[in-house]
Amino acid sequence: MNYMKMEIPARSENESFVRVVVAAFAARLDPTLEELNEVKTAVSEAVTNCIIHAYDNIEEGIIMITVSLDGNKLSLEIEDYGKGIMDIEQAREPLYTEKPELERAGMGFSIMENFMDELFVESVPGKGTRVTMIRTLGKKHTWDSH
Amino acid sequence: MQVKLIRRKNGLVVRLNGELDHHTATVFREVIDKELSKNLVHNLVVNFENLTFMDSSGIGAILGRYRQVKAKGGKMVFCGLSEHIKKIMQLGGLLTIIPVCSDENKALASLL
Ligand SMILES: Nc1ncnc2c1ncn2[C@@H]1O[C@H](COP(=O)(O)OP(=O)(O)OP(=O)(O)O)[C@@H](O)[C@H]1O
Ligand SMILES: [Mg+2]
Numbered sequence: 001m002n003y004m005k006m007e008i009p010a011r012s013e014n015e016s017f018v019r020v021v022v023a024a025f026a027a028r029l030d031p032t033l034e035e036l037n038e039v040k041t042a043v044s045e046a047v048t049n050c051i052i053h054a055y056d057n058i059e060e061g062i063i064m065i066t067v068s069l070d071g072n073k074l075s076l077e078i079e080d081y082g083k084g085i086m087d088i089e090q091a092r093e094p095l096y097t098e099k100p101e102l103e104r105a106g107m108g109f110s111i112m113e114n115f116m117d118e119l120f121v122e123s124v125p126g127k128g129t130r131v132t133m134i135r136t137l138g139k140k141h142t143w144d145s146h
Numbered sequence: 147m148q149v150k151l152i153r154r155k156n157g158l159v160v161r162l163n164g165e166l167d168h169h170t171a172t173v174f175r176e177v178i179d180k181e182l183s184k185n186l187v188h189n190l191v192v193n194f195e196n197l198t199f200m201d202s203s204g205i206g207a208i209l210g211r212y213r214q215v216k217a218k219g220g221k222m223v224f225c226g227l228s229e230h231i232k233k234i235m236q237l238g239g240l241l242t243i244i245p246v247c248s249d250e251n252k253a254l255a256s257l258l
Contacts, residue, residue, distance in 0.1 A: 016167065034229070041234065045201055048203060051168065105205040105206040105209060108201075111234065111237055
């Protein structure tokens with residue numbers, strides 16, 4: 001199993017950087033452009049949530065990102081040590097947002113769920129949150145003739 | 147991300163270039179709100195042709211502008227949507243409230 005780990009402070013300018021790094025790592029599975037876009041969007045949602053919610057825009061917070069490859073299965077783990085989620089079920093509901101005043105749509109978890117095969121959310125209030133997402137990539141290769 | 151504004155007779159054209167995420171949504175908001183507050187135009191055409199990425203932060207930022215435009219009796223129209231951006235907008239429910247045209251001219255014409 002191949003993997004990579006990165007640690008970044010919770011600064012919004014790092015969002016695009018994480019997307020690029022994750023996409024570059026996933027590229028070895030020869031994903032379609034659509035798959036790559038979906039993975040980038042899912043990781044962007046998880047990292048943005050750490051910045052806005054876990055750390056309430058306090059830039060010193062730390063975000064850990066682990067990406068691993070097992071065959072053509074890509075796993076993403078995004079972990080923060082922020083405020084945690086009290087009610088995970090409610091948080092995962094489409095359109096639920098804690099911060100409508102910041103023009104949040106409440107669509108982050110729905111997008112992660114839609115774009116990845118599996119989504120797990122673990123959280124301890126006051127300690128932090130870990131979001132794990134799995135997606136099998138490059139499925140087309142099993143039947144593409146060339 | 148770059149936000150280019152072009153004032154046309156029928157409304158304000160907003161051309162987006164780059165990536166619309168939580169970080170760049172601030173620019174998107176500020177630039178458009180500043181122009182809307184002048185009360186010279188009420189209609190908005192948003193051209194996504196050169197937008198290479200968008201996530202839920204984009205949905206929220208667009209909905210925020212949509213509410214303002216609506217409140218002033220204006221209309222909002224999209225054009226230049228890639229398949230990926232279309233999918234994100236569909237998930238966010240934007241395409242049920244905002245019409246989509248294939249290009250900027252058609253979008254402007256639809257505002258007549
Ligand atoms: N890492 C996290 N730490 C603490 N709370 C979180 C975290 N991630 C999500 N949440 C909570 O879950 C809610 C739903 O998250 P989701 O990403 O679906 O929507 P949102 O971030 O509020 O809006 P959007 O993603 O559309 O901008 C958030 O409003 C927040 O209360
Ligand atoms: Mg979110």
